[in-house]
Amino acid sequence: MDIELALLEGAGGTGLAQLVNAGSFREVLQSDAANSLLGDLDLEHPKVRINVSEKDALAVAVALLHSFVQANWTGPDLDFGLADVNGLWTDYAHCNALAIQKLSTGGEPAYHLTSHAPLLLAAQGILSALASSDEGELPLRSPLWWQLRAATAQQHLLDDCVPLPQSMLDGVTHALADKLPPHLHARLTLEVGIAYHMFERDREASETFLEAARINQLQFHLTGALGKRTKFQQNDITQLVLLAESKEGQEGVEKSDIKDTTKDTSDTTQDTPDNTPKNLQLDDDTLLEQTQFSSTVDASAPLSHIDPAHQPNLSAVDQCILLAMCLNIKNTAPENGLTNAQMGAFVQRVLSNHQNWSIYTMALLLRSRLEGHRTRTMQRSTLQLQALIDQMPTSDSPNTDRLRWFFAMPMPAKWELERELAQRFVAMGVVRSALEIYQKLEMWEDTIICYVSTDRQGDALDTVKGLLEGRIVESQTVTTRGKATVDSSTRTRMDVMRVAKLWCLYGDLDVENCEQHYKKALEVSGGSSSRAHRSLGGVYFAKGDNRAAVESLRKAVAINPLYHHTWFILGCASIRLEDWDGAIEAFSRCVAVEDDDAESWNNLASVYLRLGHDKVVSRCFSKINTPLTHSQPHENKMLAFRALKQGSKYGFDNWRIWQNLMVVAIDVGQLADAARAVGRLADIRGEAICGEADDASELDVVDKIVDAVTLAPRNEKDAIEGDASAEGAQVAHNPNEGHGLLRAVDRLFEYSLLKKVSSSPRIFKSYARLCFWKGQYANALDMHLKAYRASVAVDETVETDLPTFRRAAEAITDLVDVLQNFGDKPADANDPDNQQDASPDWKYQARSILRTFLGRTKTSFEDEKEYEQLKELLAEVKGT
Numbered sequence: 111m112d113i114e115l116a117l118l119e120g121a122g123g124t125g126l127a128q129l130v131n132a133g134s135f136r137e138v139l140q141s142d143a144a145n146s147l148l149g150d151l152d153l154e155h156p157k158v159r160i161n162v163s164e165k166d167a168l169a170v171a172v173a174l175l176h177s178f179v180q181a182n183w184t185g186p187d188l189d190f191g192l193a194d195v196n197g198l199w200t201d202y203a204h205c206n207a208l209a210i211q212k213l214s215t216g217g218e219p220a221y222h223l224t225s226h227a228p229l230l231l232a233a234q235g236i237l238s239a240l241a242s243s244d245e246g247e248l249p250l251r252s253p254l255w256w257q258l259r260a261a262t263a264q265q266h267l268l269d270d271c272v273p274l275p276q277s278m279l280d281g282v283t284h285a286l287a288d289k290l291p292p293h294l295h296a297r298l299t300l301e302v303g304i305a306y307h308m309f310e311r312d313r314e315a316s317e318t319f320l321e322a323a324r325i326n327q328l329q330f331h332l333t334g335a336l337g338k339r340t341k342f343q344q345n346d347i348t349q350l351v352l353l354a355e356s357k358e359g360q361e362g363v364e365k366s367d368i369k370d371t372t373k374d375t376s377d378t379t380q381d382t383p384d385n386t387p388k389n390l391q392l393d394d395d396t397l398l399e400q401t402q403f404s405s406t407v408d409a410s411a412p413l414s415h416i417d418p419a420h421q422p423n424l425s426a427v428d429q430c431i432l433l434a435m436c437l438n439i440k441n442t443a444p445e446n447g448l449t450n451a452q453m454g455a456f457v458q459r460v461l462s463n464h465q466n467w468s469i470y471t472m473a474l475l476l477r478s479r480l481e482g483h484r485t486r487t488m489q490r491s492t493l494q495l496q497a498l499i500d501q502m503p504t505s506d507s508p509n510t511d512r513l514r515w516f517f518a519m520p521m522p523a524k525w526e527l528e529r530e531l532a533q534r535f536v537a538m539g540v541v542r543s544a545l546e547i548y549q550k551l552e553m554w555e556d557t558i559i560c561y562v563s564t565d566r567q568g569d570a571l572d573t574v575k576g577l578l579e580g581r582i583v584e585s586q587t588v589t590t591r592g593k594a595t596v597d598s599s600t601r602t603r604m605d606v607m608r609v610a611k612l613w614c615l616y617g618d619l620d621v622e623n624c625e626q627h628y629k630k631a632l633e634v635s636g637g638s639s640s641r642a643h644r645s646l647g648g649v650y651f652a653k654g655d656n657r658a659a660v661e662s663l664r665k666a667v668a669i670n671p672l673y674h675h676t677w678f679i680l681g682c683a684s685i686r687l688e689d690w691d692g693a694i695e696a697f698s699r700c701v702a703v704e705d706d707d708a709e710s711w712n713n714l715a716s717v718y719l720r721l722g723h724d725k726v727v728s729r730c731f732s733k734i735n736t737p738l739t740h741s742q743p744h745e746n747k748m749l750a751f752r753a754l755k756q757g758s759k760y761g762f763d764n765w766r767i768w769q770n771l772m773v774v775a776i777d778v779g780q781l782a783d784a785a786r787a788v789g790r791l792a793d794i795r796g797e798a799i800c801g802e803a804d805d806a807s808e809l810d811v812v813d814k815i816v817d818a819v820t821l822a823p824r825n826e827k828d829a830i831e832g833d834a835s836a837e838g839a840q841v842a843h844n845p846n847e848g849h850g851l852l853r854a855v856d857r858l859f860e861y862s863l864l865k866k867v868s869s870s871p872r873i874f875k876s877y878a879r880l881c882f883w884k885g886q887y888a889n890a891l892d893m894h895l896k897a898y899r900a901s902v903a904v905d906e907t908v909e910t911d912l913p914t915f916r917r918a919a920e921a922i923t924d925l926v927d928v929l930q931n932f933g934d935k936p937a938d939a940n941d942p943d944n945q946q947d948a949s950p951d952w953k954y955q956a957r958s959i960l961r962t963f964l965g966r967t968k969t970s971f972e973d974e975k976e977y978e979q980l981k982e983l984l985a986e987v988k989g990t
Contacts, residue, residue, distance in 0.1 A: 114252040120514040126169035133510040136190040138173035148196040158235040164247040174233035184512035185502040216272030217640030217669040219607035254282040296326035327357035331412040337403035352455040353413040430518035610635035640669035708761025715750035781846040789862035800870040820883040822848030871897035885939030887948035919976040960984040
């Protein structure tokens, strides 16, 4: 167990483990144990037989993995070659290319310029053999953890991530969690969360990061404190700050690595130590290097004892957790300034207390990404990114310092950093420099996108054709094809996935012949190219061949199920075929990959509503055109309601989703949600929610929810269940009826309908009914008068059209009756101090309305009985 813990902690140990932790990988890989394990390893079939001590085998596997990471991520360059490992891998180009081909998985090719790929392949072989064996000499079962780390490293090589088996993520936690000390348990949990983050499972990642903080007893609080952010700022204003404190007595790294943060962190002239990445100064004429805090936070706030300007040291594990949380803020929060401010607070907390090369590098990289969107900081952002790339091959810090916390952060590989720099150049308009980087890295897809974005379609086509025809030859191909030891079948096998990808790119550019190019990609890859399948499925879907589209898309998601758009198109094609089960599966997987996809939630609800009465779905969770009928069982309607409610969170400005939610909510009896949906529709569409003749479904819903309130007793005490006089008797509040619904309905009228809609008589009358029920007679009469002014008073057809005249005469009769019955009542029956009548001048208003209408319609309808009835009503009002 001591050897396992030493390797996991990166310090101490004996024998080979001690050499690994000292960074002496060459000595480990040339040891007798390594020779026994790797002496006859065939990269074509990389299975390893454990013929040495399991502890030594684990040390060799860790040395292989660390060497691979050092060669492709952290630097500096390795001090040995592949031939030095086992004496068999003398042909570097052939062995490296073969290993890269073996590391391709899920239809996704591994990056073809990956360095020293056999090291990772050999490490995976040893770890797989150790993980499948009995406990033996490794009671901690730590090979499972190292296997997860190796799999995570492999994901970085792929064009797009391929999901790891859930059993791997769950298995490593179940096997090790109870056997580890708290700081290692927290680190394991953190690394599992990083895997979730890599596969864009943001909710699971967020929960896992919080669990890691809980395990390590990290306390943190995002709050505000007074301070200055600019050089010319006169008054302190509230600035966002992250207060964080590690568990008392926790170290996490050697004391010699800890930077003293008791000094004033606002001192921007402090030099960066030589063994850490270069931190470029901002040197802006307005912005300070970092916020200068002048006071502590509110004493009632959490962690108020911490001075924002002089925060205590954090352990390295806690710093990694904060950086991981920073990443997840970007994934789970909206795209706005607050997100950048939140991330900046997390990053600054780590930068002010950095303890390790890798942690400091990751923090600087995150700061560079944040600053790339602001004019004043864009220059430092780009230069900082370039500085991080330049420091990778140098030996300014030992490899042990760089590797120790590598797996606790999603640090990009060297080529990923350079690609990011190229993308930054494109955003800045420096396209030529970006193209040079893409071409140097032989990232042809990015090169082509760069050409297309600058209207150089011809250059993009020439590049793809040149690669396929051999006129443009990659560096790996130049080296490999010059080797006499490599036969043609091996070369074909090594190139197959990348050639298939090139044919897909050709199809993307040559739209007229895209189908045959995608089929060629499938032929080249032997049907294993996920991209070719999904591209071909998209072509079939656009042509209306839905069965062929479903067939191709199902093959694509079977190879790599992480593509959200593929699931979405599959769901749409399934709907066209009325394959409801297939559509539910597709859209469920769609929202599992990207849970903020409002349209997929909407479509999922649509499918639930289309299911017949005999189909009740028991699974988890374009516009809905399916009318609601009683053929759908309640269970399916509730599933549709939940899906729409989830979709409304992310499609907040999509009125169709809110309209669908309104209809389904009213059908399943969720009237509070229906009221909220109507309010949101009014906010988005305004007068449009009334329809052409004040007959829209939104108004029907408003009537229903007002009915649900007014059917209850006006007095809350009358709603008490049982004996109202009994001790402890409480009002029964159902959020979907009576007094429980009243607050939502009041909010609907006050903040939405009455402010956004001014031409709907039905809305005014609905609110009048609610006011009558509450005893607010003055408001009720006012609403009736507004309804009259919005209808009869402005309708010119009452003077020429007989049916319209009769309806208007009836409306006026009802209005006068209301004025007669309630005009003398108190303005508010709930306010005994208010003795004013609801409408002191109701007689004048009634006479005025009748005279005006009779005058308007005398010429056309003087002989009608309704006209005579109104004259009699006028005389009656005059006589009262």
